[in-house]
Amino acid sequence: MTEAAQAVFATWLRQTYPNPAESIAVAFSGGGDSLALLILTLRHAGPRPVYALCVDHALQEGSAKIIAAAAAQAQRLGAVAQTFYWHHGTITSGVQEAARKARYGLMGDFCRENRMDSLLVAHSRDDQAETLWMRKQCGGGWRAMAGMSASSYAPVWPQLRGVTLRRPLLEWGREDIRAICRDAGEPWYDDPANENNDYLRVQARMALASDPVLSPVLLEEGRKMRARRDGEARGVQDWLTEIDIVDGGGTHVDQAALHNMSAPALARVLMCISGHPHMADMARVRALIDAMVEPGYNVQTLGGCAILRQDKGFIIARETGRWLAQNKPVKLPAHEPVVFDGRWEIVVARKGLHAAPLWPARGQLSKPQRAQLHSYNAHIRRGLVGVFEGRDMVATPFIPNGDVTYRNLVKSRLLKHSAKLGAAPA
Incomplete structure (x- = not known):
């Protein structure tokens, strides 16, 4: 990456984080791309605290040692390293997508707890081309072929609620990015999963490497589709x-x-x-x-x-x-925000409570409470949530309870x- 490119990055960082006391969160795996992003961020952050968020997915032997080494490297470079562990149990299918949701869930929790409204990730131009190749294989429409945006609000929902994902290296090639690591004399970790042909992204990488013309063609298509998508978004904004x-x-x-x-x-x-x-x-x-x-x-x-x-x-x-027919309760650990049905964030102050649809238990409501329930539109009230202890409803959005806090996420x-x-x- 040239000095001019680094100057562009420095300007972007100052504009994105105008408050010199504002903390910056960087997703950090120890790989070459995230290492370069961390080095650049630390180099141009000034007094802003930089946090390196390291997630151990525990999906391969020795993962704890790998993440510990990444965290130690981040600390040595000047970041505050935070390590998270995914307790995934016995997962047998959809591993990559489950790991992605878990990773962003853990990092999203940290950002919200520390009042950070954005997270930096090291997606590159090569990642963009691979994404477009995969979407074309899956027959995606023109919106899918727009690819990744430089900035996306909560692209993984609800794990990233309240957090904007930022990709400051999206226009830079992988080799240019990793030159940052080499110039700094910093080694990086090469994940052996990047050689596993069972993964579609690895197939994409191999296909693009075998055809030098393909990547520029896909990237140009992506640029045109993003311009179209951004124009569409401007038309949508006022109506929303x-x-x-x-x-x-x-x-x-x-x-x-x-x-x-x-x-x-x-x-x-x-x-x-x-x-x-x-x-x-x-x-x-x-x-x-x-x-x-x-x-x-x-x-x-x-x-x-x-x-x-x-x-x-x-x-x-x-x-x-269908939602009421399934009626699956969700456990509510004390003092931990839990999202129910993608619409309600609930925090409880004590153990032994769970969330479930209110409507099947409406018979428990007193006459004044039923009147409050009926103040909602007939169709909206059927989608309300209740908090229960065993079979007993202890709180709803309109029944106050000091142990329960609700936040509706829709608006x-x-x-x-x-x-x-x-x-x-x-």
């Missing part, structure tokens, strides 16, 4: 800021608003209200909008939401039929997506 998320996590959309509503805008609303990690298929969202303008429209479900005609417009609420998630043009899922 007008959406009023009511207490409980639903919204009412006027019939007239349909004329200004695009499929990407509605897809984001559905994603946030349902608590789902990803947006619904865009073709199905467009078909839904076409159906909504028809006089005979009554109700449809999509993306975990019910969209119902009501009051000269539409109510959008969490679809609860904050939607507003942050609308405020950040880089808030694409990738």
